[in-house]
Amino acid sequence: MRALARKGRSAVGRLYRGYTRRKTRNAPPPSTERVRILLLHAYGMGGTIRTVFNLAGYLADEHDVEIVSILKEAEEPFFPIDPRVRFRFLDDRINPGADPVRAMLSKLPSRLIPKEESAYHRFNLWTDLRLARFIRSMDTGVLMATRPGLNLAIAQLALPGVITVGQEHVALRTQPEPVQELIKWRYRRLDALVTLTKADLRDYRETLPKKPRRLTRIPNAVPPMTGDVAKLDAKVAVAVGRMTRIKGFHRLIAAWETVAAAHPDWKLRIFGAGPQEENLAQQIAEAGLEGKVELPGPTTDVGAELERSSIYVLSSRHEGFPMTILEAMGKGLAIVSFNSPHGPKEMITHEVDGLLVKPRTNANLAESIIRVIEDERLRRDLGTRALETAGTYDVDVVGEQWDALLADLLARRERKRAPAAEDVTPPCP
Structure with missing residues (x-):
């Protein structure tokens, strides 16, 4: 029985790899025109959400930007957002509908997100399915993720034609040991990993046995705020x-x-x-x-x-x-x-x-x-x-660092895609 199960898993693996190869062969050329950013709950409160909104608004000047939220638990965003940035929600928990498949899978625990991830309880088998389908639907463009569980998911599931960028908003040393172990061997598949601090960048350089193609630090930018500078006379x-x-x-x-x-x-x-x-x-x-x-x-x-x-x-x-x-x-x-x-x-x-x-x-x-x-x-x-x-943290100053990173990642992909000069057979005279 175990041998049969192993053969079944092996067959599924071959089908999966074959499907990936076909998608890769038919994929359009690499591009940074479309940028998709994964968030846990885009309409919630928190520093990560606010900074992602800030970055999305900046990138919308030159890119088609969409924030893909795993959950929808509010009707409107808590933070203001640039109207050029679009939203997509994978699991609407306000109006879930009467889908029996969703109802059944929502009761089962996630298999995609590690149990030790701090937001594991927010995921389930239904969110796994929706997230995997979305990731696999992309064959080009840029896919960013903003927490360890989502970074691990795109590293595992994204097609080769997609430029993958992981953002880390929490220090590596604070992650549970099982999550750190997954990070060590799976983050190498990312095109880039972006930390917020030099200390965290140093920790990743020392910890990861194999690095992503780019490992860099880009801090958050100061978001736009109403009003003027404080007078400092209020008690x-x-x-x-x-x-x-x-x-x-x-x-x-x-x-x-x-x-x-x-x-x-x-x-x-x-x-x-x-x-x-x-x-x-x-x-x-x-x-x-x-x-x-x-x-x-x-x-x-x-x-x-x-x-x-x-x-x-x-x-x-x-x-x-x-x-x-x-x-x-x-x-x-x-x-x-x-x-x-x-x-x-x-x-x-x-x-x-x-x-x-x-x-x-x-x-x-x-x-x-x-x-x-x-x-x-x-x-x-x-x-x-x-x-x-x-x-020094102005949005244009920080935004230029993101522009440079995306341009570099695209150039790397284009060089890799172009046939080597020595492999090109010259035409017959």
């Missing part, structure tokens, strides 16, 4: 992010007890939503910080809220490349952040355009916040330099 500190344990808002609230005791006229506002929201509200009440710490919920206008603040605080345990720091810098806020080698440490020069808190304790965080509150000259100097730093 308000602000934090933004999804309310999960990893963001460390419970530590920030604990630190604010010390801040509030020293400066009761200052207020902390934490924007966002998530599974820890109720716990954070309870922590605020138990600490007697009502009116001093607020949880206004998510905001669609981050720029306006930053403009009305003076200090931005990042309390995360670790970050890949926190967009909120860039946004705060773009508004000229004074930044206070826990140190992290894969994000804040590369973005912030300590005592120049922000303060890095190390070791990462509640007491040290409170001390740094109080220092910025009490030293107005320091606060304004940090804000001025932060604004200068934000200029």
Whole structure:
């Protein structure tokens, strides 16, 4: 029975490889005209979504850009998007319809996404089928993915005529060991892997036994924001992010007890939503910080809220490349952040355009916040330099790096496709 099963798998493998060869022979020439970007849920909240929207809008100047979202769980996007960018959804969970096949497969666990991937619970056999069909439907153009599970999927399933680009928004070292093992041998099939930080780029260079054709670092760009630069006269500190344990808002609230005791006229506002929201509200009440710490919920206008603040605080345990720091810098806020080698440490020069808190304790965080509150000259100097730093992450500056990468990947494909001169038989005289 096992021998029969092995023969069956072998036959399926031969059919699959034969199908791939036929698709490759009939494929159009390589191109970067069409760019497709895979996201988990395009209409959700989060730094990855916001940065992908930003990149898609830039690329739409010269390319046909479509964002392909695995899930649809809202009717409209939370973040604004360039109207030239189109959307496609593989699994509409708002209006799922009455498809019996979908109903059955949606109850079965994913076989395409590794179980240890942090978003594994969002996938199922139906999303596997829809994702595989979409990937295999492309025979040319550029296909980008934006998280490990999706990067692994395109590396495994994309046809040879498609230029594949993996983006990593979370540091390699933070991935579970089984995911890292898959990354080691499967990412080599990608045309390019793009990290956000130099530290993560170094980790990939040291870890991957065989590299993708291009392994490079391109940071995120500052997204467009409404309003003007902050005046830094508001007695308000602000934090933004999804309310999960990893963001460390419970530590920030604990630190604010010390801040509030020293400066009761200052207020902390934490924007966002998530599974820890109720716990954070309870922590605020138990600490007697009502009116001093607020949880206004998510905001669609981050720029306006930053403009009305003076200090931005990042309390995360670790970050890949926190967009909120860039946004705060773009508004000229004074930044206070826990140190992290894969994000804040590369973005912030300590005592120049922000303060890095190390070791990462509640007491040290409170001390740094109080220092910025009490030293107005320091606060304004940090804000001025932060604004200068934000200029180096302008969308046109970062976008040019993406233009150069896509042009290089296309040139490599065209050289590979062209027959070698010595193999071309000259015509008979």
